[in-house]
Amino acid sequence: MNIDLTGKVAFVTGGSKGIGRSIADVLLDCGAKVAIMARGQSDLDKAVSELEGRRPGNALGVQGDVSSYEQLASAVQRTVEHFGGLHLAVNNAGIAGKPGLLHAIGPENWRQVLGVNLDGVAWAMIAEIQEMVKAGGGSIVNVASVEAHTILKQFPAYVASKHALIGLTKATAADYAGLGIRINSVSPGVIRTPLTMAAGQKEVTDRLAARIPLARLGEPDEIARAVVFLLSDLSSYTTGTDLVVDGAFLLRE
Ligand SMILES: NC(=O)c1ccc[n+]([C@@H]2O[C@H](COP(=O)([O-])OP(=O)(O)OC[C@H]3O[C@@H](n4cnc5c(N)ncnc54)[C@H](O)[C@@H]3O)[C@@H](O)[C@H]2O)c1
Numbered sequence: 001m002n003i004d005l006t007g008k009v010a011f012v013t014g015g016s017k018g019i020g021r022s023i024a025d026v027l028l029d030c031g032a033k034v035a036i037m038a039r040g041q042s043d044l045d046k047a048v049s050e051l052e053g054r055r056p057g058n059a060l061g062v063q064g065d066v067s068s069y070e071q072l073a074s075a076v077q078r079t080v081e082h083f084g085g086l087h088l089a090v091n092n093a094g095i096a097g098k099p100g101l102l103h104a105i106g107p108e109n110w111r112q113v114l115g116v117n118l119d120g121v122a123w124a125m126i127a128e129i130q131e132m133v134k135a136g137g138g139s140i141v142n143v144a145s146v147e148a149h150t151i152l153k154q155f156p157a158y159v160a161s162k163h164a165l166i167g168l169t170k171a172t173a174a175d176y177a178g179l180g181i182r183i184n185s186v187s188p189g190v191i192r193t194p195l196t197m198a199a200g201q202k203e204v205t206d207r208l209a210a211r212i213p214l215a216r217l218g219e220p221d222e223i224a225r226a227v228v229f230l231l232s233d234l235s236s237y238t239t240g241t242d243l244v245v246d247g248a249f250l251l252r253e
């Protein structure tokens with residue numbers, strides 16, 4: 001991808017697998033130094049060694065859970081100590097939660113999904129923005145979903161979390177524009193990742209895939225390229241917007 005991010009430091013949550021992993025690849029290819037945060041240590045180690053193989057000395061892995069503000073703040077801190085600053089951030093970690101009607105899934109599943117998909121992004125932004133203010137500006141992309149624009153039956157917590165994420169993105173974009181920090185979101189359609197290919201999720205994925213006008217699932221790097229465009233100066237006049245990358249999934253008769 002023909003974008004030069006040399007000298008920039010990026011932080012990506014959920015960077016060990018799926019869309020986040022692909023975002024880390026594209027960022028490295030564009031010259032950035034990249035820290036990825038994820039929960040599982042073995043997936044994280046594997047991803048970091050592959051990223052280091054791509055551009056030695058330019059990748060860092062930090063294990064942690066985004067639903068804990070303390071773990072997120074310390075991951076951002078480690079990134080800054082290791083690479084000397086923070087300029088770009090992608091808040092990508094997200095979970096679908098258990099399928100079911102709201103009254104059946106109960107408060108625990110609700111809290112878990114909102115804790116990762118909404119609190120986790122807000123906590124990340126608090127930690128990231130403190131560093132971007134010190135750096136004199138920055139660019140943040142939050143990974144939302146087409147379910148921020150429509151609904152997915154029996155996933156009420158997921159749908160609510162992604163709708164709220166768009167609101168958080170717009171509100172903060174306006175608040176931080178004067179400080180040189182741009183904040184946008186990307187809404188993927190149905191993308192081929194461990195999340196959509198998981199045994200319990202495959203049936204939902206197949207049902208959704210059947211109605212995509214481009215007649216195929218999206219690939220993680222097709223989302224990654226949109227994210228990196230919004231992170232880069234190519235989108236210097238774009239803030240508070242959501243870029244839908246969905247093969248026209250949302251367009252229905
Ligand atoms: N795959 C799709 O079709 C699709 C569609 C729309 C939106 N999205 C969104 O894209 C994002 C990435 O999805 P994906 O399909 O790549 O998921 P994935 O399950 O394949 O990968 C998720 C990554 O997030 C990390 N993660 C999950 N919970 C975490 C937590 N609590 N703390 C830290 N890291 C955590 C995992 O370790 C992993 O690295 C999510 O926000 C998801 O909602 C995905």
